Amino acid sequence: MDFDLTEAKRLDILTAVTNQLETVYNNPRKELVVSRAFDREAVKANAKTFSFEESNDPKEVMFHVIEGIKKQGVQVTHPSYFGLFNPRPSFPSVMADVINSYLNPQLAAWSHASFAVEIEQLLIKEFGKKFGYQENNIDGVFCVGGTESNLTSVLTAMQKHFPNIAEEGLSSLKGKPIIYASTESHHSMQRAARTAGLGINAIKEIPVDKNLTMNVDALRLQITEDAAKGFQPFMVVATAGTTGAGVFDDLDKIAELCKAYKLWFHVDAAYGGGAIITDLKHLLNGIEKSDSITLDLHKWFSVPMATSIFLTSNSQILSQTFDVKTNYMPEDGNPSQVFDPYVKSLQWSRRFIGLKIYLPLAVFGWEGYSKMFAQQIEMGNKLRTMLKDNDWIILNQSELPIICFTHPDIENDQALVQKLVDEMNVSEKTWISSYPINDQLTLRAQIINYATKEEDLEKFVRLLIEYKQKYSNSISDGNE
Numbered sequence: 344m345d346f347d348l349t350e351a352k353r354l355d356i357l358t359a360v361t362n363q364l365e366t367v368y369n370n371p372r373k374e375l376v377v378s379r380a381f382d383r384e385a386v387k388a389n390a391k392t393f394s395f396e397e398s399n400d401p402k403e404v405m406f407h408v409i410e411g412i413k414k415q416g417v418q419v420t421h422p423s424y425f426g427l428f429n430p431r432p433s434f435p436s437v438m439a440d441v442i443n444s445y446l447n448p449q450l451a452a453w454s455h456a457s458f459a460v461e462i463e464q465l466l467i468k469e470f471g472k473k474f475g476y477q478e479n480n481i482d483g484v485f486c487v488g489g490t491e492s493n494l495t496s497v498l499t500a501m502q503k504h505f506p507n508i509a510e511e512g513l514s515s516l517k518g519k520p521i522i523y524a525s526t527e528s529h530h531s532m533q534r535a536a537r538t539a540g541l542g543i544n545a546i547k548e549i550p551v552d553k554n555l556t557m558n559v560d561a562l563r564l565q566i567t568e569d570a571a572k573g574f575q576p577f578m579v580v581a582t583a584g585t586t587g588a589g590v591f592d593d594l595d596k597i598a599e600l601c602k603a604y605k606l607w608f609h610v611d612a613a614y615g616g617g618a619i620i621t622d623l624k625h626l627l628n629g630i631e632k633s634d635s636i637t638l639d640l641h642k643w644f645s646v647p648m649a650t651s652i653f654l655t656s657n658s659q660i661l662s663q664t665f666d667v668k669t670n671y672m673p674e675d676g677n678p679s680q681v682f683d684p685y686v687k688s689l690q691w692s693r694r695f696i697g698l699k700i701y702l703p704l705a706v707f708g709w710e711g712y713s714k715m716f717a718q719q720i721e722m723g724n725k726l727r728t729m730l731k732d733n734d735w736i737i738l739n740q741s742e743l744p745i746i747c748f749t750h751p752d753i754e755n756d757q758a759l760v761q762k763l764v765d766e767m768n769v770s771e772k773t774w775i776s777s778y779p780i781n782d783q784l785t786l787r788a789q790i791i792n793y794a795t796k797e798e799d800l801e802k803f804v805r806l807l808i809e810y811k812q813k814y815s816n817s818i819s820d821g822n823e
């Protein structure tokens with residue numbers, strides 16, 4: 344087969360595949376089963392359908408893959424998926440991946456993709472301004488996820504606090520470097536500490552109050568204790584929208600403390616950062632005083648994975664952290680006017696990640712995004728009301744559409760709560776998670792799909808009641 348196929352063949356495949364995908368995208372409730380049980384052997388066999396020792400019909404291979412993804416995986420784009428931050432991607436953002444793959448712009452160097460690099464720069468400025476950074480200080484870089492953005496924050500904070508380690512490494516430090524984050528922070532911070540060579544124990548987990556926000560008094564105490572022991576505190580990570588319960592640390596108070604102790608102030612706003620363009624903006628008060636921010640666009644902003652922004656109010660720090668001199672990269676004409684993204688990033692060859700947010704933002708505007716977020720917040724409030732009306736108890740205090748709940752019939756039996764979640768997730772009707780709130784296991788449902796409607800919530804609550812009755816009865820029957 345011709346490696347480029349032929350034009351006729353390509354157009355035929357494109358039409359057929361797009362038609363298939365559009366059918367699903369257009370009617371996910373009918374075309375997709377949100378979740379089911381998977382059999383490892385069957386999935387492995389299915390993955391091996393085509394031999395690499397011969398050529399295969401391209402359309403057949405592609406249809407097979409679409410079916411495999413549909414049937415042997417959780418369908419996060421389904422309006423009854425109430426899981427973990429995985430959105431239905433907006434259509435313009437889907438097209439961004441198509442355009443990127445056709446043209447494959449290389450964003451390592453400005454001179455190879457000047458238009459694309461300038462679009463990303465523009466976006467970084469615009470997002471920085473939304474969070475209240477001073478325009479001239481704003482810098483940032485697109486990342487593949489919150490994990491890379493958070494690692495970038497650790498590396499920049501180290502560069503700022505211990506400038507010698509760029510040459511001399513960690514062994515040149517006099518005391519153990521310490522990062523502070525709450526017990527509710529995302530575990531990618533531990534990954535970052537490991538990857539940066541600091542070790543997991545460099546992260547001191549600060550206890551949370553009853554409402555699950557970082558206890559700032561405990562933070563202050565820990566910092567002073569550590570400093571007195573000769574450790575080197577250098578960074579505090581506040582979480583704005585925790586992964587489990589969707590709560591916001593007190594950014595204003597933490598900012599003050601960071602200023603007093605000269606610590607890098609990073610805000611992990613992977614999901615909750617979207618609140619900046621909603622009526623819940625006040626939850627992010629103080630973020631403008633941060634040194635850096637993680638914002639995942641592949642969560643609330645509803646673009647395909649893998650899309651995140653690392654923002655910083657220190658315009659020099661990224662190049663100080665990542666710049667490496669080479670003799671093989673194309674040089675820019677005038678270094679004071681342009682820059683090469685590869686000198687500001689963990690990545691070298693770079694995809695045009697920013698296009699996935701540029702297209703929807705240009706199409707819908709901030710206004711369109713605000714409305715979409717407001718609609719999801721409203722759906723969250725509706726679900727809360729429906730649950731309460733049916734005697735469920737809500738245990739997390741969040742204004743975001745993340746709801747951790749239980750019921751008097753099951754609340755004392757953690758295994759039963761988990762069983763309910765597991766059974767519902769193979770019911771083919773929904774997917775939810777579980778999360779402990781102050782040591783009590785809850786069912787966790789999040790609205791993350793802008794296409795989720797009230798009817799989906801009603802169906803979900805009916806399912807909850809049905810499963811609770813079915814399983815709490817079976818347990819009490821068993822006891823008799």
Ligand SMILES: *Cc1c(COP(=O)(O)O)cnc(C)c1O
Binds near residue numbers: 491493586
């Ligand atoms: C999801 C999440 C992350 C990790 O981001 P990825 O995009 O999955 O790498 C980090 N922090 C918080 C608060 C998150 O919710």
